[in-house]
Amino acid sequence: MVRSSARVALSALLLPFVSALPVVERQASSGHTSLIKQPDGPTEFQISYGPRPFYIINNMTDGPLKQKLQSCENGPWSVTGWSIGHRGGGTLQFPEESVQSEEAGARMGAGILECDVAFTNDLKLVCRHSLCDLHTTTDILLRPDLAKKCTVPFTPANATASADALCCTSDITLAEFGSLCSKMDGFNASAKTPQDYQTGIPSFRTQLYDTCATPLSLDGYIDLVNSFPGYRNFTPELKTPPSQVPMPFKGVYTQEQYARDMINAFIKKGIDPARVWPQSFNPPDVFQWLKEFPVFGAQAVYLDESGDYNNISAAAALLPSLKAQGVNIISPPINYLLAYGDAENKTIVPSVYATSAKAAGLDIIAWSFDRSGPLTRVEATDDYYYNTINQAVSYDGQLYEILNILGNEIGIVGLFSDWSATVGYFANCFGYTGPVGGSYYQRSMASSSSKAASSTSKPTASSAASKTTAAPVTQISDGQVQAPKTSKPVSQISDGQPQAPKSTSA
Ligand SMILES: *[C@@H]1O[C@H](CO)[C@@H](O)[C@H](O)[C@H]1NC(C)=O
Numbered sequence: 001m002v003r004s005s006a007r008v009a010l011s012a013l014l015l016p017f018v019s020a021l022p023v024v025e026r027q028a029s030s031g032h033t034s035l036i037k038q039p040d041g042p043t044e045f046q047i048s049y050g051p052r053p054f055y056i057i058n059n060m061t062d063g064p065l066k067q068k069l070q071s072c073e074n075g076p077w078s079v080t081g082w083s084i085g086h087r088g089g090g091t092l093q094f095p096e097e098s099v100q101s102e103e104a105g106a107r108m109g110a111g112i113l114e115c116d117v118a119f120t121n122d123l124k125l126v127c128r129h130s131l132c133d134l135h136t137t138t139d140i141l142l143r144p145d146l147a148k149k150c151t152v153p154f155t156p157a158n159a160t161a162s163a164d165a166l167c168c169t170s171d172i173t174l175a176e177f178g179s180l181c182s183k184m185d186g187f188n189a190s191a192k193t194p195q196d197y198q199t200g201i202p203s204f205r206t207q208l209y210d211t212c213a214t215p216l217s218l219d220g221y222i223d224l225v226n227s228f229p230g231y232r233n234f235t236p237e238l239k240t241p242p243s244q245v246p247m248p249f250k251g252v253y254t255q256e257q258y259a260r261d262m263i264n265a266f267i268k269k270g271i272d273p274a275r276v277w278p279q280s281f282n283p284p285d286v287f288q289w290l291k292e293f294p295v296f297g298a299q300a301v302y303l304d305e306s307g308d309y310n311n312i313s314a315a316a317a318l319l320p321s322l323k324a325q326g327v328n329i330i331s332p333p334i335n336y337l338l339a340y341g342d343a344e345n346k347t348i349v350p351s352v353y354a355t356s357a358k359a360a361g362l363d364i365i366a367w368s369f370d371r372s373g374p375l376t377r378v379e380a381t382d383d384y385y386y387n388t389i390n391q392a393v394s395y396d397g398q399l400y401e402i403l404n405i406l407g408n409e410i411g412i413v414g415l416f417s418d419w420s421a422t423v424g425y426f427a428n429c430f431g432y433t434g435p436v437g438g439s440y441y442q443r444s445m446a447s448s449s450s451k452a453a454s455s456t457s458k459p460t461a462s463s464a465a466s467k468t469t470a471a472p473v474t475q476i477s478d479g480q481v482q483a484p485k486t487s488k489p490v491s492q493i494s495d496g497q498p499q500a501p502k503s504t505s506a
């Protein structure tokens with residue numbers, strides 16, 4: 001396959017750099033974890049999956065897939081980029097976009113960890129799923145000094161109207177944002193008080209860890225993820241501000257500058273672009289990165305929800321033109337990739353969208369697994385992620401049947417999930433290691449230089465990006481866990497304030 005030959009070529013190219021890295025020893029330990037020893041980092045780190053993968057396997061119908069998954073029960077496990085921590089990766093149980101969710105995703109072996117990138121009033125970047133979700137994901141309404149700054153302050157419910165509020169990262173400064181508690185996402189539409197408004201969390205999640213989780217600045221996230229053993233990768237998502245926050249913000253801050261600032265945060269910290277998978281739903285962001293930061297842009301993840309506005313077949317028809325414009329990775333929700341395989345709606349097969357994406361030469365990263373409640377309920381609730389196939393699913397053992405279609409039949413290269421263990425177990429069992437950092441850019445260079453050997457406009461990395469090309473393009477994708485080249489201090493916001501790292505090794 002194209003992917004494996006590209007991988008061989010890339011590793012040959014990188015040999016001189018890779019040999020300079022410290023030796024990382026991985027060995028299976030007894031039990032369900034493997035040990036990752038890193039001479040220049042923490043001495044060891046064990047991936048831990050907990051009981052959920054085993055619970056799902058036990059509930060599977062007997063057959064070869066169940067046997068295969070059972071055969072992996074004692075590991076060994078490796079960090080894998082096929083498992084992408086959605087909003088951190090512990091989001092099923094931990095407040096999203098927080099230090100604690102990232103730590104949970106890292107512990108469950110996610111090779112790529114997400115930060116959705118929003119901006120504050122003082123134009124600093126922070127991790128938050130939506131620019132305007134602070135009223136449901138933080139305790140801001142319980143902080144009168146900050147609550148009064150909300151775009152729409154809290155309004156209690158009455159006989160005819162629901163409770164209302166809209167609090168945006170752009171309403172407050174970075175320092176103020178850092179003083180908030182991250183909470184489980186939810187709200188009580190009947191609330192008469194801000195205190196009552198804090199509830200309304202979906203019942204399949206939990207408040208067990210809803211104990212003032214630590215919010216993250218983008219810089220804090222980069223340092224945190226970089227500090228995890230296992231050489232994790234980053235997937236920052238640029239948001240499109242809602243209509244209540246018109247761009248350019250304050251008349252000066254444009255979407256283009258915001259897109260630039262997000263990439264520059266990684267460049268400033270010397271992060272190898274091969275470790276960064278920038279995402280956006282907004283096509284101009286992706287095209288801007290392709291143009292201004294080609295090394296980052298080549299592996300940008302184009303998030304596609306256009307099927308929600310029109311229909312999924314129409315979305316599929318647009319895929320070849322995206323590829324032609326330089327997009328290499330398409331990222332739809334899982335429901336776009338799955339379809340009924342028979343007239344009775346009892347079986348599931350890859351959808352036309354899935355086959356069209358493959359035919360167009362696009363790699364697929366899908367979202368988001370373990371974001372729904374038990375599969376017993378998804379038909380009754382018309383759950384979004386299963387709405388194309390919900391008549392065919394009714395018990396949790398089918399979660400791995402669905403991963404089997406996504407991974408083994410369609411061949412996706414990565415999957416966002418709210419509980420990284422479920423996807424990590426499957427990926428390890430089948431040897432899936434995730435998208436290959438650096439390979440998309442290598443391929444685009446190779447194809448454009450062969451297309452126009454005599455052309456003078458050979459693509460070059462932007463000056464900023466080319467600074468980082470001397471860094472080793474290390475991949476987690478060949479199944480090897482490699483130590484970070486530099487270990488930077490963790491800058492978690494431990495006192496509630498986002499902080500720059502105290503010292504950086506230049
Ligand atoms: C899976 O769980 C469902 C309940 O959700 C149960 O009805 C079914 O028997 C279980 N299947 C197996 C194989 O354990």
Ligand SMILES: *[C@@H]1O[C@H](CO)[C@@H](O)[C@H](O)[C@H]1NC(C)=O
Pocket residue numbers: 155157158159160161
């Ligand atoms: C209910 O609240 C809405 C919105 O805050 C307001 O416009 C409306 O007048 C209120 N109705 C009553 C009966 O108080």
Ligand SMILES: *[C@@H]1O[C@H](CO)[C@@H](O)[C@H](O)[C@H]1NC(C)=O
Pocket residue numbers: 188189190191192193196197199200
């Ligand atoms: C939602 O708010 C209403 C009105 O304040 C309150 O009676 C109710 O208990 C709240 N529900 C929850 C689950 O907190």
Ligand SMILES: *[C@@H]1O[C@H](CO)[C@@H](O)[C@H](O)[C@H]1NC(C)=O
Pocket residue numbers: 310311313314
């Ligand atoms: C999907 O959308 C396209 C474009 O608007 C339209 O031509 C087509 O009929 C639609 N298909 C379905 C099944 O609704």
Ligand SMILES: *[C@@H]1O[C@H](CO)[C@@H](O)[C@H](O)[C@H]1NC(C)=O
Pocket residue numbers: 340343344345391
């Ligand atoms: C199967 O699903 C399709 C699409 O949701 C629906 O139109 C059709 O009626 C379903 N067939 C049966 C037998 O339920």
